[in-house]
Amino acid sequence: MYHDVIVIGGSYAGMAAALQLVRARRSVRVIDAGRRRNRFAAHSHGFLSQDGADPAAIAATARRQLEAYPTLSWVDDTAHAASGRKDAFVVDTGDGARHHARRLLFATGVSDTLPAIAGLQERWGFSVFLCPYCHGYELDKGRIAVIATGPMSLHQAQLLPEWGEVTLFTNAAVVLDDAGRDDLAARGVTIDETPVARVDGHADVVLSDGRTLPFAGIFTTSRNAPATPIAQALGCALTETPFGTQIQTDDGKQTSVPGAFACGDAARVPHSLSLAIADGAWAGAGLHRSLVWPEA
Structure with missing residues (x-):
């Protein structure tokens, strides 16, 4: 089965992107290993309407709301490899399964080297x-x-x-x-x-x-890099920032590989929960437009 989009990484940015897409009635598969970057923090601050909330609770609520949409499917696993090209991407997961999609979105987050x-x-x-x-x-x-x-x-x-x-x-x-x-x-x-x-x-x-x-x-100040090399292995270019490396994207959040997009901490600086969600929402909209106007 081909999905319209596979989102690799189901934290805040990935879910924000997925929400835009399922609300456009596109089929979306989220693949997530369950390792949010802020899993060590007990409280999230500076996020409007959720100031002081448990970040795990914010993520759980977001997932519950997403799963209410019939075109959303969720895989609790690690994405080990991505291959293919625009309209024919393949993602391999730890259980040996292969997942197919027209578009990819990398929302993998980053690692922190202290x-x-x-x-x-x-x-x-x-x-x-x-x-x-x-x-x-x-x-x-x-x-x-x-x-x-x-x-x-x-x-x-x-x-x-x-x-x-x-x-x-x-x-x-x-x-x-x-x-x-x-x-x-x-x-x-x-x-x-x-x-x-x-x-x-x-x-x-x-x-x-x-x-x-x-x-x-x-x-x-930690040194950042994408939490997994899966985007680089597909051929996505990286760029240097004052904080480390990130996945290079254009204004619409598309990477150097046509049909592959990236958002959140792995594709922008600076980092915060609010900014990751905003970046994900913008990536979801950009990705949807690429499906509507595939020749662009």
Whole structure:
């Protein structure tokens, strides 16, 4: 059986795209391995009408609403490979099945590679964060650590005084010139160039000189890449961003492979739940137009 569209990745962006398509009465198969990027977070913030909600509950509600449409089918599995061309794509899943579609949509999300500091990964989404708009308010103007990973960390340290008292740990990852130091000083940011040894407790930064400094929360910048290489293996071009690599798309969210589209964190920066949903909705509309006007 040929579907109009296979969506690889059933998190927020993928479901937002699928919703546009099933409402156009197109047959859509979603293939999802159940590993949302924000699965470590207990609350979602900054998403209008859902501020403070459990992100798992938001996803469950979205799936329940999608499955009310008769042209939607859902496969709980991992997509291992995609092949073919426009109007004749094939997706292989872990159970050995082959799924066929006229169009593909990659909504795979991204992986987060954190600095190699003991204790960071275990606290990711709980007391170690990326986005101040998502997590800054809940720190209640407390002390905030920024552990540098590169030039973007300066931007993070400049922004975060809106949410609390900031200390930037350069950690040999960023070199500050005089202008940068003066700017941070004017914002009240403390600069500490002692290497970070590990993170303990809730958000305690342990330094190589033996000091332990407690914080309400820690921010750092992860390095991103598409969570799976399936789009690259099909031939989709990647592009570099300040945060890593993403799938290259045009204004209508089509990749460099005709008939294959991409959306969400894997295909845009910056990242948030709200932005992923908006990107998915736009990709769904663009993809639908490609089915209506296939010659375009």
